Amino acid sequence: MIIKKITDLTKKEKNIIFNRNKMNFKNIFPTVREILDNVKNNGDSALREYTKKFDKVDIDDFKVHKEEIEQAYNKIDYKIIEAIEKAHNNIKSFHEIQLKNLKEWEVDNNGIKKGQIIRPIEKAGCYVPGGRAFYPSTVLMTVVPAKVAGVEKVVVVSPPNGTEGNPATLVASDIAKADEIYKIGGAQAIGALAYGTKTIPKVDIIVGPGNIFVTAAKMMVYGNNVAIDFPAGPSEVLIICDETANEEYIAMDFLAQAEHDPNSSCIITTTSKEKAEFIRNKVMNLLNNNVKRKEIINQSLKNSAILYGELEECIKLSNEYAPEHLEIITENPRGVLKDIKNAGSIFLGNYAPVPVGDYASGTNHVLPTSGCAKMYSGLSVDTFIKKPTVQELTREGLKSISDIVITLAEAEGLYNHAEAVRKRLI
Amino acid sequence: MIIKKITDLTKKEKNIIFNRNKMNFKNIFPTVREILDNVKNNGDSALREYTKKFDKVDIDDFKVHKEEIEQAYNKIDYKIIEAIEKAHNNIKSFHEIQLKNLKEWEVDNNGIKKGQIIRPIEKAGCYVPGGRAFYPSTVLMTVVPAKVAGVEKVVVVSPPNGTEGNPATLVASDIAKADEIYKIGGAQAIGALAYGTKTIPKVDIIVGPGNIFVTAAKMMVYGNNVAIDFPAGPSEVLIICDETANEEYIAMDFLAQAEHDPNSSCIITTTSKEKAEFIRNKVMNLLNNNVKRKEIINQSLKNSAILYGELEECIKLSNEYAPEHLEIITENPRGVLKDIKNAGSIFLGNYAPVPVGDYASGTNHVLPTSGCAKMYSGLSVDTFIKKPTVQELTREGLKSISDIVITLAEAEGLYNHAEAVRKRLI
Numbered sequence: 001m002i003i004k005k006i007t008d009l010t011k012k013e014k015n016i017i018f019n020r021n022k023m024n025f026k027n028i029f030p031t032v033r034e035i036l037d038n039v040k041n042n043g044d045s046a047l048r049e050y051t052k053k054f055d056k057v058d059i060d061d062f063k064v065h066k067e068e069i070e071q072a073y074n075k076i077d078y079k080i081i082e083a084i085e086k087a088h089n090n091i092k093s094f095h096e097i098q099l100k101n102l103k104e105w106e107v108d109n110n111g112i113k114k115g116q117i118i119r120p121i122e123k124a125g126c127y128v129p130g131g132r133a134f135y136p137s138t139v140l141m142t143v144v145p146a147k148v149a150g151v152e153k154v155v156v157v158s159p160p161n162g163t164e165g166n167p168a169t170l171v172a173s174d175i176a177k178a179d180e181i182y183k184i185g186g187a188q189a190i191g192a193l194a195y196g197t198k199t200i201p202k203v204d205i206i207v208g209p210g211n212i213f214v215t216a217a218k219m220m221v222y223g224n225n226v227a228i229d230f231p232a233g234p235s236e237v238l239i240i241c242d243e244t245a246n247e248e249y250i251a252m253d254f255l256a257q258a259e260h261d262p263n264s265s266c267i268i269t270t271t272s273k274e275k276a277e278f279i280r281n282k283v284m285n286l287l288n289n290n291v292k293r294k295e296i297i298n299q300s301l302k303n304s305a306i307l308y309g310e311l312e313e314c315i316k317l318s319n320e321y322a323p324e325h326l327e328i329i330t331e332n333p334r335g336v337l338k339d340i341k342n343a344g345s346i347f348l349g350n351y352a353p354v355p356v357g358d359y360a361s362g363t364n365h366v367l368p369t370s371g372c373a374k375m376y377s378g379l380s381v382d383t384f385i386k387k388p389t390v391q392e393l394t395r396e397g398l399k400s401i402s403d404i405v406i407t408l409a410e411a412e413g414l415y416n417h418a419e420a421v422r423k424r425l426i
Numbered sequence: 427m428i429i430k431k432i433t434d435l436t437k438k439e440k441n442i443i444f445n446r447n448k449m450n451f452k453n454i455f456p457t458v459r460e461i462l463d464n465v466k467n468n469g470d471s472a473l474r475e476y477t478k479k480f481d482k483v484d485i486d487d488f489k490v491h492k493e494e495i496e497q498a499y500n501k502i503d504y505k506i507i508e509a510i511e512k513a514h515n516n517i518k519s520f521h522e523i524q525l526k527n528l529k530e531w532e533v534d535n536n537g538i539k540k541g542q543i544i545r546p547i548e549k550a551g552c553y554v555p556g557g558r559a560f561y562p563s564t565v566l567m568t569v570v571p572a573k574v575a576g577v578e579k580v581v582v583v584s585p586p587n588g589t590e591g592n593p594a595t596l597v598a599s600d601i602a603k604a605d606e607i608y609k610i611g612g613a614q615a616i617g618a619l620a621y622g623t624k625t626i627p628k629v630d631i632i633v634g635p636g637n638i639f640v641t642a643a644k645m646m647v648y649g650n651n652v653a654i655d656f657p658a659g660p661s662e663v664l665i666i667c668d669e670t671a672n673e674e675y676i677a678m679d680f681l682a683q684a685e686h687d688p689n690s691s692c693i694i695t696t697t698s699k700e701k702a703e704f705i706r707n708k709v710m711n712l713l714n715n716n717v718k719r720k721e722i723i724n725q726s727l728k729n730s731a732i733l734y735g736e737l738e739e740c741i742k743l744s745n746e747y748a749p750e751h752l753e754i755i756t757e758n759p760r761g762v763l764k765d766i767k768n769a770g771s772i773f774l775g776n777y778a779p780v781p782v783g784d785y786a787s788g789t790n791h792v793l794p795t796s797g798c799a800k801m802y803s804g805l806s807v808d809t810f811i812k813k814p815t816v817q818e819l820t821r822e823g824l825k826s827i828s829d830i831v832i833t834l835a836e837a838e839g840l841y842n843h844a845e846a847v848r849k850r851l852i
């Protein structure tokens with residue numbers, strides 16, 4: 001772990017920090033290409049073949065039927081079902097406000113009406129990681145914005161747990177009102193959603209996080225056949241904090257980030273060397289105690305850093321880093337927020353740790369990583385909505401702008417474009 | 427050209443219509459990969475090499491300097507400058523309304539504040555086709571939404587015209603307030619914008635239409651390094667019209683679409699066989715006269731069709747086709763509009779031909795083609811804006827949702843996530 005003054009960072013250290021966990025797809029693209037082509041050409045039988053190979057089970061019918069969903073409710077603790085329901089309500093309500101803030105509009109300028117309408121994407125596929133692990137929260141975060149947006153058919157795919165679907169994944173899918181669920185994971189699941197098989201429908205957009213094979217497959221199918229949300233990588237947090245921040249909380253947030261996976265990153269930027277050292281010591285103390293997932297956390301340290309400098313330098317570094325999660329724990333977090341240019345989701349003050357957004361407050365946890373927050377937003381109802389423009393003109397409206405069309409169309413050599421206007425004004 | 431009853435279309439005919447002009451990238455991907463890698467590794471010298479090879483000119487300095495822009499104004503007709511200025515004003519005003527309709531918001535639910543903020547992407551690259559042809563309109567359609575969104579650095583790239591920039595392209599870039607202009611085109615220009623060279627800055631998003639090499643390059647650089655708008659293909663229109671439509675206008679719009687390039691498509695759907703035949707005859711009459719760009723139009727006919735059926739069938743076919751441009755010329759176009767699910771930009775009534783949106787009304791003409799309107803929107807200020815979520819909690823707010831976080835985090839095996847919440851509530 002780097003612990004250093006921001007202005008003293010070497011080129012090599014900056015490279016470790018900013019190019020954190022960039023996934024190297026080059027080596028796996030050929031394997032993924034082969035899987036995708038096989039699924040495209042052989043459909044369900046290719047899915048069965050890869051599920052045998054990678055998940056070590058032979059599944060004949062990938063669809064999860066009603067009975068299996070009903071049984072799933074009996075297989076998990078009622079407390080978990082209740083938590084899923086509460087989380088669902090908060091996530092749904094947040095995304096409903098998002099939708100309410102997307103407005104259709106039209107203006108009328110002297111016979112030229114123009115505006116924008118809102119139309120949901122028709123079919124969406126949600127990839128939910130699984131196998132032995134399970135992520136009901138990711139089901140909610142992908143299915144809910146799609147359903148709130150008005151997507152007609154929302155399809156969940158998730159690797160099987162043995163020959164069955166993971167009960168918590170099934171329950172969350174049911175609560176979120178997913179339309180179909182399939183027990184299939186990996187690049188083969190992405191291929192199925194992109195091209196369609198006899199069993200699994202082709203969708204218009206594929207969203208949700210996955211391992212490097214899933215992400216590579218999403219990037220390879222992306223194009224004029226299917227859209228994707230964005231290529232997501234390992235999780236990360238950047239924390240901007242000053243003297244007023246509670247370093248116990250920050251050290252705990254460090255561990256919470258680092259426990260995700262060995263490639264996770266946690267960058268802490270603070271306003272003094274003393275604070276930086278204090279936080280480092282707190283982290284090390286926690287690690288010397290009997291903390292859970294210690295091995296993963298220890299590996300994440302190599303991608304992590306505690307840095308110090310002027311507040312402006314912390315902000316500048318954060319904007320360059322473009323973190324997935326940004327915690328601002330300073331005397332005046334809203335003042336800092338004004339200068340933030342790039343971040344997936346932002347957590348202000350001592351009482352908004354990232355896990356709140358991961359599960360419960362209602363904001364989405366599928367967020368751009370690896371610097372992608374410079375250009376992408378996290379998952380939202382917007383991800384599942386198109387905004388076609390609409391115009392309607394009167395003859396006089398057309399006449400008033402006909403000179404622009406005719407002059408530019410003819411300058412660009414598109415004579416029949418000009419003629420289409422002239423003919424209407426004879 | 428197919429002329430047929432919608433319900434009588436064979437599988438083969440449907441395939442021609444719906445899979446119109448799908449670009450086959452497979453054969454050109456290796457060439458484009460080589461160009462991109464060469465630009466990534468060798469920067470400006472690779473750009474010079476490819477410009478010599480493809481544009482047949484040796485350019486040493488790709489940047490367009492102030493003097494060249496000033497001179498450009500003297501090289502084109504004042505009428506064209508004036509038309510560019512008028513078009514610019516309308517496009518700017520439309521996109522300003524778009525921006526005004528994107529709102530930051532925040533709600534406060536018992537100590538849990540959550541909302542969304544708006545931040546522009548910092549650097550955008552606009553690809554504008556060029557060489558002997560020139561498209562000042564495309565300059566406006568790509569640069570204006572970026573500048574209105576608040577993008578700090580907007581870079582225009584366009585193939586050189588000899589060793590110079592095309593004057594109309596330069597003037598339009600200047601009027602639209604592009605920050606930098608470079609005389610470089612093709613896949614090499616996309617590589618320069620994606621990776622950066624000594625001369626050309628790396629950008630965060632690349633937008634704008636181009637030939638198949640440019641589109642392939644955009645798809646290949648797309649990912650966690652740079653975003654793109656969408657992969658654009660040949661232009662297309664679908665027209666839904668009934669007995670009330672003026673078939674002279676429709677025939678003319680058919681030609682205006684077909685003149686774009688030999689791969690353009692024009693699909694007309696109408697409510698009777700008689701109307702279909704009448705339109706076909708009008709098109710053929712026009713083609714037998716001395717129409718301009720006749721050769722291109724004749725080639726486009728192979729991707730075109732005139733179809734008839736019930737109005738509902740026309741709408742259903744249009745939704746399945748997901749046209750870039752949709753004209754609705756019926757007795758009650760707004761009634762039809764309600765049922766439209768997929769379209770890039772929609773033109774209502776007898777006086778809104780597509781060229782109006784291409785140049786003058788203010789709506790954007792960079793639109794999803796080849797069925798992409800099922801999942802993508804046309805270029806807009808949204809393309810250049812991110813919407814990070816923000817939350818701030820009080821201790822009580824955190825307490826009220828702590829059970830959800832703790833239960834789900836522990837169910838998912840992320841124990842330190844739960845601990846980060848617990849520690850704050852001791």
